[in-house]
Amino acid sequence: MQHQETNFFKEQLRTGEALYLPSISVDCVIFGFHAGQFKVLLLKYKHNNKWALPGGFVYKDEDVENAAIRVLNERTQLKDIFLQQFYLFGDVERSKEKHAEKLLQEEGIEDIDAHWLQQRFVTAGYYALVEYNKVKPVPDALSSECTWHSITDLPDLIIDHKQIIEKGLQVLRRQLNFQPVGYNLLPEVFPIKELQLIYETILGKKLDRANFQRKILSYGILDKKEKHYSGGAHKAPYLYSFNKESYFKALENGLAKEW
Amino acid sequence: MQHQETNFFKEQLRTGEALYLPSISVDCVIFGFHAGQFKVLLLKYKHNNKWALPGGFVYKDEDVENAAIRVLNERTQLKDIFLQQFYLFGDVERSKEKHAEKLLQEEGIEDIDAHWLQQRFVTAGYYALVEYNKVKPVPDALSSECTWHSITDLPDLIIDHKQIIEKGLQVLRRQLNFQPVGYNLLPEVFPIKELQLIYETILGKKLDRANFQRKILSYGILDKKEKHYSGGAHKAPYLYSFNKESYFKALENGLAKEW
DNA sequence: ACAAAAGTGTTCTGACTACACCCATGG
């Protein structure tokens, strides 16, 4: 088993240089929402038990954005998800950890020209917002686990992956002012309260129920459906779904009144 | 002369692979403001007379951001300028033009392994806002001119440089809602009208004089100076200067009331 | 009937708009 993996990994190293753009990688911050908490999907590396963002390399004939889409799809099995590039992390510093070399050592690989992987990498950060229940997390070849972690309680992460998550969250918060959010975070139909919870967790603060309802409805991106019986001892809320047309129009043109 | 340049260029090619990160470049959209127009600084290549953004490569031990700072400094002779990374352009498409190969051909270079320059590049876009009068435009080794061009009347640009400018402008417009602007676009002291003109040209629309004054003053980033005699046949306006401390605090924390 | 949570209404405030008015200055 260990042997097989090492072989697979050697093969990757051998072909990597031929297949991938050198020096550039992508990392995906995949946000989900569950049990009132905002979550990120992380991988646990076999060789050092440290956690990392799902990431990958860019094929020589592949758009960088497509590499991010591919990574997202491979780890979650989801398609057609909204992905947003948010920053290129390009400091020299981020390669200082010699992550690749340690990985090679700990895999017991020495007899190979691993120059490709050992050189410095800059990485493009992408974030995605996905529906927690629809995700089937799949670890990659180098990792033993692929699991959700609460944003407020992250484990030790390699290199600058913690900063990448924070930057992604920061950009997401800003973009809430211009872009609608929720499309593939929620099921087809949902009560407004669910959407409000998402906004509250992204922003990290409570919002007024009545005001949120009015504001979000004023955007004109929601279609009202019939009522729904939640089972609670209270009035059943209306259900809504996103009006795709106006939702994506809003994504492009922005929501807020600007200067 | 032509000979000398070709030699210089050959030398660059020879050392490029050793010096620079492969596959990644930076391009700077340098905005200036003059005669009521919003301008961009462009280079004109010697070999094909086409225009391009000032750009460059990243040294193997250099932060990507620093490469952008270096490019900005070399073309403008300015230091300590606000630079903002705004997007990584990573489509395969953008290398399709075979820009590098044509360049080599037209320089009459064939006897060299130019693999390094010919491979696909992704580029990080940065924008800068600079004081037009302080800039001393300096062409780089491959270009014959370095001049300002009105944003509304751009010449033919290589590859996707037109899209890069547009994206930079779009991001800049959005960021106007959160970040103050003007710090190194204006001299030390200036009347508010000047700042308003900048906002108007960036946004491409007129703003109300009275309301602009109140809004910009409400940010608390301006210090009032003594009056100034402009020579016009009218009341002399107050002069202001940016309060660096609160200006940079505002840059970090944002201006607008967000969610 | 009562608690819980949804839907809706109301009041207050503060920001932005549009425009009016007055002030200083040079010709």
Added chain:
DNA sequence: CCATGGGTGTAGTCAGAACACTTTTGT
């Protein structure tokens, strides 16, 4: 003294915040 442009005032509108009131439902 008047044209020009700067400074300031103000009425109207609109959005958001806070909170009250009513409605529906399961137990």
